[in-house]
Amino acid sequence: MKGYIKPSPVIILLGMLLLFACARDAKEENTNVPLYIRQPAHFPKPVYTFDNNPPTRSGFELGKRLFFDPILSLDQQVSCGTCHAASAAFADPRSTAVSKGVFGRSGLRNTPALANLIWYPHFNQDGGINHIEVQPVAPINDSLELGVGIANAVRILQNHPEYPGLFERAFDSDSVTAARILWAFAQFMGALVSDNAPIDAFHRDNKPLPEKAMRGKVIFDESCAGCHSGVLQTDFSFKNNGLNMGSNDIGRAEVTGNIQDEGRFRVPSLRNVEYTAPYMHHGQLNTLNDVIEAYSTSIAAHPNLDPNLPVGGFDFSSQQKEDLYQFLLQLSDQTFVNQSF
């Protein structure tokens, strides 16, 4: 047979030596290669730098499998991917106002899109979670989302026919721990980089936007970018935008206990916003045009309303509304939503 190497004594000796050496070291070398995670030049420095969790192909693959596997839900029907689907920029493709978890239970908030999470200083719309690695503990424990519980999740995966082997590949040990589950999730979610929208070409290569969108950008920069700033369209602050529309969710105050934080929510990134309807923390606005209309005519007075927002609204002309709408479409990254998982 062509290419067949005759087993010379040296090779046999080598083979025996390797057998006596820890088998797992050899295995790691063979299957687990570092994963390159893109850091676009026009983005700021990431917050999460994978310091204790170097991303690898096997770690990413494990995280991806966990993300889409309903095994981590109480009714075995729901996965992270049920609420966060690639086709909806990792928001909910079912367009429910608030999330729907195990046994069809309604959650408390609208499901946000997931992208560029390694640039996030905190997570959730009240900023309650301080690190990308611990974020998945919340949906795993929450009886309105996956509900299986993190301690249970460890047991289920440890007793599974395939998962221990996948942990072995990713972490050099087939013992499943909560930390390893979380590191795998962070590798998968951290790799979800969206940097290929027309707005990126504009920032990166000075490629102009279509004319209406260019005009929309001027309006956006003046009226919106005070909060929705930078390439991620957010400064990650907590603001009351006057559009809570009867939602009794106290938002940031849930975490801080301060009444000045009532009705404040994290300023969201608007990347891929075209695909993530409905909008706001409670899904109270159905379409992007509804959002623009609401900023134009329905900003409600509130003790915590941000001073940059005029009570009543910006009173945009129909031309301005159309231009703003065209601008928001420039934040859509089609390569990102068309990835197959």
Place this chain on the structure above:
Amino acid sequence: MKRFNSNFKGWLFMLPAILIFSLTACSDDDDNGNGNGDAAASVTIKFDHGWGPNHLPFAINTALMHPATQEEITFTKLRYYVTNIELHKADGTVWKEDESYRIVTVEGNSSVQELTVPNVPPGEYSAVKFMIGVDEDRNTSGAQEGALSPAENMFWDWSTGYIFFKAEGMSPAAPNGQFMYHIGGFEDPHNAIRTTTIAFGEQRLNVVAASNPSIHLKVNSARFWHGGISLADVFSIHMPGPNATTIADNWIGAFRFDHLHN
């Protein structure tokens, strides 16, 4: 990406390295880790839980009368983090344990819980210091292992942070018949991290090679209710805040020195 050179001559070059590697790679780590080659000494810390200043018997699932508030209280759970253990010498030098995170769980009929601190360097120690809680660093740096695993359920998932201690149970003094203290918070102004330094008086903990001396502490489990706090006033705490810091102030006062075994 290819990490190993598939060129056969490359392998030959690596032969000596592989030889050495295979001889040492799998040896069990029986080194004691303190780097000085002495047989390891370990120190046991015993937490002996009692009830009230007179150290009456304490147990989970047993109705007890609080000596100060006269409230009847039955614990169903008592768990707390003991972390960042240090041993101090009379000359002021300090030995700090690395990765020092443990949970004490009071269970069943046993009111004495033991922690073993391995690899303590020999010396005469005059005090032990520890933290009840988890330092800010581990509250803010993502997934942790061991006692800090979120699978221990001593972790708030919706507003990140460790629950430094849990005391739960029943009492007719509480409006709904139950009390639940989940105490944590690592940020000002609601920082509930507390440390205590417990001196051994004139006595010295004598750590010599291969020894296992022990420190015996008494823990007053009634101490949550101290300084005018009664269970009827405060029966449910589930997030950082002024109530949590008050209870944390009380609980750190529960630990006192009893005796040493050298």
